[in-house]
Amino acid sequence: MANVGINEFKNGMKLLINNEPWNITDVDMVKPGKGQAFTRIKIKNLKTGRVVDKTCKSTDKIETADVMEYEYQYLYNDGETYYFMHPETFEQIEASKEAVGDNAKWLVEESMCVVTLWDNNPIVVQPPNFIEMKIVDTDPGLKGDTSGGGGKPATLESGAVVQIPLFVQIGEVIKVDTRTGEYSSRVKS
Amino acid sequence: MPDMWKSQCPLSVLQKRAFLLTKIREFFSKRNVLEVETPILSSSGNTDVNIESFTSDSINSDFSKSYLRTSPEFPLKRLLCSGIGDVFEIGKVFRKGEYSTTHNCEFTMLEWYRIEFDFYDLIQEVTELISELSKAFDCSVINIEILTFNQCFLNQLNINVFDVSTEELNKICHNFDYSGSQLTRDEALDYLFATQIQPGLNKQNITYVTHYPATQAALAEINPEDSNTALRFEVFYQGHELGNGYQELTHSQELLNRFIMDNKNRINNGSTEVQIDSNLIEAMKHGMPQCSGIAMGIDRLLMVLLGASTIHDVMPFNALNS
Numbered sequence: 123m124a125n126v127g128i129n130e131f132k133n134g135m136k137l138l139i140n141n142e143p144w145n146i147t148d149v150d151m152v153k154p155g156k157g158q159a160f161t162r163i164k165i166k167n168l169k170t171g172r173v174v175d176k177t178c179k180s181t182d183k184i185e186t187a188d189v190m191e192y193e194y195q196y197l198y199n200d201g202e203t204y205y206f207m208h209p210e211t212f213e214q215i216e217a218s219k220e221a222v223g224d225n226a227k228w229l230v231e232e233s234m235c236v237v238t239l240w241d242n243n244p245i246v247v248q249p250p251n252f253i254e255m256k257i258v259d260t261d262p263g264l265k266g267d268t269s270g271g272g273g274k275p276a277t278l279e280s281g282a283v284v285q286i287p288l289f290v291q292i293g294e295v296i297k298v299d300t301r302t303g304e305y306s307s308r309v310k311s
Numbered sequence: 312m313p314d315m316w317k318s319q320c321p322l323s324v325l326q327k328r329a330f331l332l333t334k335i336r337e338f339f340s341k342r343n344v345l346e347v348e349t350p351i352l353s354s355s356g357n358t359d360v361n362i363e364s365f366t367s368d369s370i371n372s373d374f375s376k377s378y379l380r381t382s383p384e385f386p387l388k389r390l391l392c393s394g395i396g397d398v399f400e401i402g403k404v405f406r407k408g409e410y411s412t413t414h415n416c417e418f419t420m421l422e423w424y425r426i427e428f429d430f431y432d433l434i435q436e437v438t439e440l441i442s443e444l445s446k447a448f449d450c451s452v453i454n455i456e457i458l459t460f461n462q463c464f465l466n467q468l469n470i471n472v473f474d475v476s477t478e479e480l481n482k483i484c485h486n487f488d489y490s491g492s493q494l495t496r497d498e499a500l501d502y503l504f505a506t507q508i509q510p511g512l513n514k515q516n517i518t519y520v521t522h523y524p525a526t527q528a529a530l531a532e533i534n535p536e537d538s539n540t541a542l543r544f545e546v547f548y549q550g551h552e553l554g555n556g557y558q559e560l561t562h563s564q565e566l567l568n569r570f571i572m573d574n575k576n577r578i579n580n581g582s583t584e585v586q587i588d589s590n591l592i593e594a595m596k597h598g599m600p601q602c603s604g605i606a607m608g609i610d611r612l613l614m615v616l617l618g619a620s621t622i623h624d625v626m627p628f629n630a631l632n633s
Contacts, residue, residue: 151414153361153414154545154552155552156362156527157527158502159408179494
């Protein structure tokens with residue numbers, strides 16, 4: 123990719139530093155009156171989430187990374203590879219277990235995910251903010267308790283474990299916030 | 312961003328801005344300093360290596376393009392050479408690529424020149440101006456501190472800028488989180504000044520940093536008593552840099568040499584040459600009076616007087632929605 127002058131940096135631009143893709147989250151400039159301008163950037167590693175500060179001459183150049191985000195539909199996985207499809211072109215892409223990471227437990231077939239491609243390879247898969255999944259295992263709990271006070275762990279279809287209210291039972295479908303991993307509500311079928 | 316069409320600057324701030332301009336004009340009117348207006352668009356530009364001009368279509372067929380001014384310095388000096396006497400201008404200036412919490416690429420500059428003033432006379436007048444404005448804006452009483460550039464480095468970093476090697480300076484910059492390409496001596500000093508020295512200045516004071524290294528003289532006279540330093544100062548108030556003043560270089564050949572050197576450095580940096588202002592060189596050959604002058608950023612001054620946290624809080628529109 124092209125080298126971009128640091129004075130053209132803005133939030134959201136993707137950089138290639140030490141062969142890793144980074145996202146700019148903050149840009150500021152320091153400049154003594156008549157002197158050289160310096161640009162301070164805060165960057166986040168797109169693979170590890172690590173955040174670092176970097177200060178360079180505003181006239182320096184840094185290589186940009188070919189990083190794009192697209193919406194893809196999740197199809198299925200074979201334990202090693204996760205398959206996604208573009209909703210309009212029907213083109214299929216494969217994401218590794220590493221790229222999907224912990225988000226694997228929130229992947230529901232046919233749901234729309236945001237896939238980050240670096241040089242056309244998926245490096246991050248972001249599930250929808252809310253997903254619906256069936257409970258496959260939980261303690262039956264006390265019959266007739268509908269107060270919702272307290273909670274219990276429940277295992278979902280994907281193997282994810284979330285805390286649910288006592289009154290929710292095996293076989294019910296629940297809505298979960300994937301950003302926090304918290305139970306949101308029951309879904310009436 | 313929502314409502315980009317709207318000014319983020321409340322009416323009360325715009326009123327204070329108008330009040331500030333009135334107060335400044337009163338200050339100079341009482342001292343018989345004449346207000347003038349000079350061209351914003353010029354066929355020649357500022358060669359300063361660290362300042363980039365916006366360019367536009369040519370004004371006349373002798374030149375291929377024109378430059379938006381980065382300060383009114385050159386036409387004001389031409390007026391000084393024709394004998395106008397004490398003079399000031401308040402006007403818009405433009406600097407490409409400058410945008411931060413304390414920068415906007417278009418801003419309002421106050422620049423003035425005083426005949427027969429030396430460096431210290433001008434420092435005295437700047438103090439009087441800032442004190443009067445602070446009073447008018449109900450800001451607290453202020454102390455004055457005058458430090459040389461080297462004294463700042465000795466006090467805060469224990470570095471003698473005239474002793475330290477460029478390699479050592481680069482090492483020190485890396486220890487202070489610099490991670491860009493190799494720095495020249497002056498760039499390293501710029502970095503340390505901007506990130507370490509300036510934030511450490513006493514915010515209660517008006518601080519004058521004087522006697523910059525001769526390599527950072529810009530258009531100031533070299534100190535006749537010490538050729539390592541220039542008769543240049545910067546003024547800081549509440550930790551913000553407000554202005555840059557010189558006991559002015561009056562020698563036309565020396566000025567031309569500095570312009571040519573700037574252009575050489577520009578080419579070495581991969582930047583473009585700037586059309587040298589031959590009218591200014593001619594004017595100075597004719598004769599420039601001994602004088603001192605300073606340029607101050609009015610927006611930043613207003614920001615400081617109002618205790619605003621960014622320069623954009625005191626401008627009706629900025630680079631993102633102009």
